[in-house]
Amino acid sequence: EDQVTQSPEALRLQEGESSSLNCSYTVSGLRGLFWYRQDPGKGPEFLFTLYSAGEEKEKERLKATLTKKESFLHITAPKPEDSATYLCAVQAGLTGGGNKLTFGTGTQLKVEL
């Protein structure tokens, strides 16, 4: 069974204080690892897709990396507007003609002034 574990559960940062969020996964046949941002009461917003170990993607203050067992979301010099829950999800193999996402429980990030 596919498993995704995110840590920490919650993270408080001061504005400008860089840090990393972790996503560990156990799947058979990774087809993709995805990072989403979710604001309270809203749907997840797509950030990145990573496919193979060694791959990196960047967008503004965010950088996602992937190894064979885990992914990191690095946040450089965060701002209060980066406060949200960050979700990691994996897609493994082909299941009956559709792509199933298995989500981790998320990291709730709070960036303070």
Added chain:
Amino acid sequence: DTEVTQTPKHLVMGMTNKKSLKCEQHMGHRAMYWYKQKAKKPPELMFVYSYEKLSINESVPSRFSPECPNSSLLNLHLHALQPEDSALYLCASSTSVVQGTEAFFGQGTRLTVV
């Protein structure tokens, strides 16, 4: 345009009511999904439609009935729900049903069953 539109945004229904949630996308995506998300929990897959045919049902109770009238629309019909079914219901779509492509989510319908 990566927009998935869900209506209504909020819904309150009694346990004997029948209601429907609607989802629309105009990105030409051929896979559409319903997810359920309880407070402080990650989204959980309910149904997958591939080329307008139901391809995955994650053992969802029959009081939830999905429908895909065409490639742009996805409905979720609700009947005889229980208070524990109160949650954020999310619709998503993706281009491919084979490759590992990203899913784009709507803003969700906040459902309260009273």
